[in-house]
Amino acid sequence: MIVRPREHWLRMLFIWRGSVLPRILPQLAAVTGIACLVTVVHGQLYHLKVPLTFVPFTLIGIALAVFLGFRNSASYDRYWEGRKLWGVVLGESRTLARQILTLPHAVDAPEQRQAVLTLAAIAYALRHQLRRSDAAPDLQRLLPPDVFEEVRAARFAPNLLVLKVARQLQGWRQQQRLDALPATEMEPPLARLTDAICGCERLNSTPLPYPYSVIMHRTTYLYCFLLPFGLVDAIGWTTPLMVAFIAYTFFALEALSDELEEPFGTSANDLPLAAMCVMIETTLREMLGGEDLPPAMEPVDYVLL
Template sequence: MIIRPRPHWLRMLFVLRGSVVPQIAPQLIAVTALAVAVTVLHGQVLQWKIPLNFVPFSLIGLTLAIFLGFRNSTSYARYWEARTLWGALLTESRSLLRMALTQVDGPPGNAQPLARRLMAFVHALRHQLRGTDPTGDLRRLLPDSDCERLAGARYQPALLLLMAGEWLQAQRQAGRLAPAIVPAMEAPLDRLSQALGGCERIAGTPIPFTYAVMIHRTIYIYCILLPFGLVDALGLMTPVIVAFLAYTFFALEALGTEIEEPFGTEPNDLALDAMSAAVEASLREMLGEALPPVSPPAPGQIVLT
């Protein structure tokens, strides 16, 4: 994710980092070059004048814009739901640890195993969604016995929630937790499990591929034929208008493709590293542990996390 102050309106026109221009530059240059060639040849291919005008492109362009808008809305809905689920991880982890610190008898240090398992849960979920190795974070946060239990598990976040529930069971059996309080402390665990399932659903259910293929093909055919329909009416301005329209369609398609999988590492995906660190820091602070100093970014600096 890119975090930066909003630049001046003039600088915004030329921003590259964080935009999709670097991704669509090859096809945009190719379409513009084609438009230049069509303008020079005045729409003729091998001495044959292609008889097109702007009317069909107006109709197709309107329909294509509607489909692109719908697809981007669907992609953003997935992105925002993913962000909401990760916000729930923070709030529910705080709530569960707060109750463990205030409702369970004994010194605050008794809640440290639960807090460690909650921290590890968030990091393990991040690694599961991104397909990376969680071993380093797990060994940093958990004792060897917990790490050995997690070794080789396919769904480590779910197992960590089970281990958090086992901590509650141990406190109840030891008489440090009143039975009437157990349902209240189980509720955050249930919501963490729901957030886990929601993230797995988003990661495992992409937008249907056929739908993306249809839009992709239509955009490219539209942009390739567009210069032939505009050259008679616009003349030398044809490459400029074609480049602008092609940029709009290519950029909307690229943006929708990027944010429909919000757990990746693209510039506009969710900053899971930063959110995992925020959950860990919040729980450590509740335990009274010292936090490493965080240096704010310099003014105007782009932060990629």
């Protein structure tokens, strides 16, 4: 996620880091080069004049802008839903930690501490599952060796860890160290935590329909590559400038939609899952008494992972 202060309006025009310009620069340069060539030959191919005007591009451009805006909205909805789901993970982890840490003294403090650290491990396991990375280093320092060995090779480690917490609460209840009422009150946060995990898995495994992306991609590129032929007779030598501006708008919208569509990735505009996990671990360790707080993650070159 890009984290940087709001810049002066003039400086905003020249910002490189945090925009999608580095990603679309090659195709933008190609379109501008074609526009320059079309301007030089005045829209002729082998002495054959291409009979295009700006009228069809006006109609198609309006429709294309509407469809790109719709796709961008759909992608942002996925991004914002992912952020809300991780907000649920944070909130329910805090709720369960508070409930565990305020249990009667019949439950030993080391057991309470390990249950709270398991909640932090759930967040790390979910992050690594969504990003298909190795969760072993984070889980090893938060979990007992036997639990770590059990979940390290699991495909759905967050779900297993939620089950571990539920079984630990069930064990306390069977040993009569936990009353029925507190045990009942802990079930809804566990259920909401499971729902949040399932929601993240749903977003991660169900992208926007691929044919829709292909249609938008083809239409955008064909429009921008043919646009110089429709403008050159009307605006002459300014054709490359206008084509570059219009192509930048359409290419940037498409590139931004692609990044927002997968909110759990590692691109610059995706959710900062690593920073969220550190925040969850920090808040839970503070509830334990502020022991071994992890260092806060800072943006690197304006990017927070």
